[in-house]
Amino acid sequence: MADLTDMEIFARVVTAGSMSAAGREMGLSPAVISKRVRRLEERLGARLLQRTTRQIALTEDGQGYYERVIGILASIEEAESYVTRRNAAPRGTLKITAPTSFGRMHIAPNLGRFSELYPDLTLSLMLSDSFVDIVGEGYDLAVRIAALENSSLIARRLAPNHRVICASPAYLEREGEPKTLAELTRHNCVFATHQDLWQLEGPEGPTSVRVSGNLQTNSSEVVRETVIAGLGIALRSTWDVGPALQRGDLKIILPDFRESRRVAVYAVYPSRRFLPARVRVFIDFLAELFGPEPYWDEGLDLTFLDPKAGPDREAAA
Known part of the structure; x- marks a missing residue:
């Protein structure tokens, strides 16, 4: 297997146009460059470059090898760049x-x-x-x-x-706790504007219920605070009402039903x-x-x- 440094030197000679120019770019003498290219050719058993006093030219084998080498070197550079990016301090x-x-x-x-x-x-x-x-x-x-x-x-x-149907204990004590989805239509429900159709999935599959209430708002935070205050029943995400459920300020009702959307x-x-x-x-x-x-x-x-x-x-x- 060829030494990666030999491959890089060979590719640099081709792109620079001469061994002396490649040597200057890499900080190596022309003699070292020539020796490394010759070693690469001996390892491969093929001549890669035609040398003259003023320039070099790729042989047919050299052209095919060069096209593949630059892809390998680019992949190595990308792999190293990936690791460097991952370990660099974000700025x-x-x-x-x-x-x-x-x-x-x-x-x-x-x-x-x-x-x-x-x-x-x-x-x-x-x-x-x-x-x-x-x-x-x-x-x-x-x-x-x-x-x-x-x-x-x-x-x-x-x-x-997770989205759950919930209400405050005070509301449920005052108005009663609904035991079926149909009973929701007789309760005051709290929701943001245009969110009065609750699409749910229950024991018998997908279903929906149109709810109504005496509050109009475009704020989900208003919905949360008013349902905690005992205004009515709401369908809320647990990231929104989780703390209130944990404190007991809200209670999950109709637990067999959840929002149908994933x-x-x-x-x-x-x-x-x-x-x-x-x-x-x-x-x-x-x-x-x-x-x-x-x-x-x-x-x-x-x-x-x-x-x-x-x-x-x-x-x-």
Whole structure:
């Protein structure tokens, strides 16, 4: 097998056009360059270069060998660059977008810890409940809570997204606890604007129920706070109401029903190739922080939910 240094010297001679020029570029004498090329030819049992006093020319074997060598050297360079990028200290500005409430509750409180780990990074966090074109607007990544469709973006699943029907003990004591889905239509339900159709899956398969209530709001945070205050019944994600469920401020009702959509928390970014270190470390940080059993679900009995919301993965979003 040829020495990689001999291969590199040979390729440099071809690109430089002469042994003396290659020697100057590599800090080697023309005699050393000539000796290494000759050693390579002897090992291969073929002449690679036609030498004259002023220039060199590739033989037919030399041309075929050169075309293959440059591909090998490029692959080696890319492999070394990959390792270097992974081990280099992340620097620069990391531009992130996330849903408003999730960002306030689960990203912002942990940015201090992240900054301690990577002090050379500057963070830019923009919270929005609108769909953000991360490529067009120059974001490094987006945190999305969705059932993702195929696109040119790459997604890594960070955590499951469990949604439960819940109400405060005070409301249930006052109005009674519904035992069937049909009974929800007789209760005051709390939901954000245009989210009055709850698509669920129960013991008999997919179903839906149209609910109604006496509050109109475009804020998921208002929904959370008012249902905790006893206004009515809501369908909420456990990342949103997990603490209230853990404290006993809310109670899960109709546990046989869950949202039918397979929704999860994802990190979405433009490309897996040449992923900047600043993006990789933040995604790894969130994946470790949340995980397949996120802290907001601790202590909750969610065995009635389908645990297979999709495996942790990196795939097209």
